Amino acid sequence: MxxxxxxxxxxxxxxxxxxxxxxxxxxxxxxxxxxxxxxxxxxxxxxxxxxxxxxxxxxxxxxxxxxxxxxxxxxxxxxxxxxxxxxxxxxxxxxxxxxxxGPGVVKLGIPGCRGWISPSGREIAWGAGDYEIAVAPIDLAASVPSVGERRLRILDHENRVIHVDWSPDGGFLCFSRGPAGRGDAAKPGTFAGACGIVGVYAAGWNLCVVPATLQGSVDLLASGEGEFMMVTTNGFSNKEPAWFLPPKKTDMHP
Incomplete structure (x- = not known):
């Protein structure tokens, strides 16, 4: 559509x-x-x-x-x-x-899941653990592609952070953020399971955006204005962001 x-x-x-x-x-x-x-x-x-x-x-x-x-x-x-x-x-x-x-498969050897490659093809962002989003260089042109050292770690020791996605210009990262839980199967069309799974209602979850240009470690519980922005705040199971460019507009929206 x-x-x-x-x-x-x-x-x-x-x-x-x-x-x-x-x-x-x-x-x-x-x-x-x-x-x-x-x-x-x-x-x-x-x-x-x-x-x-x-x-x-x-x-x-x-x-x-x-x-x-x-x-x-x-x-x-x-x-x-x-x-x-x-x-x-x-x-x-x-x-x-x-x-x-073809049949080629490369194990990247990084912990975690749900990775996404930047629009430039030179970096990868992924959930390095339940409470960390990581960004590191990736070399796709090598005979055996590999991931380098993490240059950015986005941390939250109280809320899970997952489902990271790059903005179309590569300047920002959007991801889901919220408390651990097992969902609410009473909600229509949903299932019981970990809140990070697609199809599981995640109460208290919202979308967060950070500049992809940040370096080092960013603690979301201690960071100040300008280091991150909550795109949603109502906690109505806001997760799994996807960026898009509206027709005939240049503004980017997650």
Missing amino acids: GSDGRNRRKLLDSAREPFWSPDGTRIGFLHPEFPKFNVMDYYTHGMSFVDLASGRITDHPNSARIHHLYNPCFAPGGGWILATAHAGMGVDHGSLLLRSD
């Missing part, structure tokens, strides 16, 4: 974790591991792509071996796909790079 909510059309049944190709012509997605839905984010097996112009669906070349991934996203240029693996593909829990056009 358009960013204004119009021109909606259904593409697929029973698909999970959609992600756009850099040129906007395809949407990648993961297949559910079992026919019955389970809210656990890593209950996936296989990856495919749907062409928006033709509706044609093609499998990833390594689809049969893609197992227990979540939070996939293309790197700029489209050659690599970043994803988190949980008890799958030889990883207990960590970040992988997958070649988008």
